Amino acid sequence: MKIRVVSSREEIFTLNPNERVVHLAFRPSNKDIFGLVETCPKIEVIQLPPSYRRTVSKSIEMFLEMQRIQLLEGDVWGHRKDINEYYNVPSSVIEKMKAMKNEGKSTEDIEAKISRESKLNPEMVAYILNREVHA
Numbered sequence: 001m002k003i004r005v006v007s008s009r010e011e012i013f014t015l016n017p018n019e020r021v022v023h024l025a026f027r028p029s030n031k032d033i034f035g036l037v038e039t040c041p042k043i044e045v046i047q048l049p050p051s052y053r054r055t056v057s058k059s060i061e062m063f064l065e066m067q068r069i070q071l072l073e074g075d076v077w078g079h080r081k082d083i084n085e086y087y088n089v090p091s092s093v094i095e096k097m098k099a100m101k102n103e104g105k106s107t108e109d110i111e112a113k114i115s116r117e118s119k120l121n122p123e124m125v126a127y128i129l130n131r132e133v134h135a
Helices: 009-014 031-038 057-064 091-102 107-118 122-133
Strands: 004-008 021-024 045-048 070-073 086-088
Touching: 004 091, 009 031, 021 031, 031 057, 045 122, 057 070, 070 122, 091 122, 107 122
Parallel strands: 004 021, 021 045, 045 070
Antiparallel strands: 004 086
């Protein structure tokens, strides 16, 4: 699974309209988030670093909720934007999630273990679990 990393507001309008998961590496304004949703109508998840997540307005949170877009807190550790505009969740992580699910592990256990090992936050692990593993 790929997470599109966006490091500037100018970049929003150059995105592929089919993007589903986007990490904003800058502090977005309400206008930036509206622009992102308009540019990428299929978007399902917007991820922000923790410090930026806390500054998102209630009105934007409600707007995203109405659009059924998840606003997650998290980072893309060790990602170098100059090398690749996408952060790839390693297939080994997804395979491990599938294996744990098949072993009958609870969603909470999977989220805790995978987030600890992969540096993905638990909310993103839950999203991947629902999208990739249950598919």
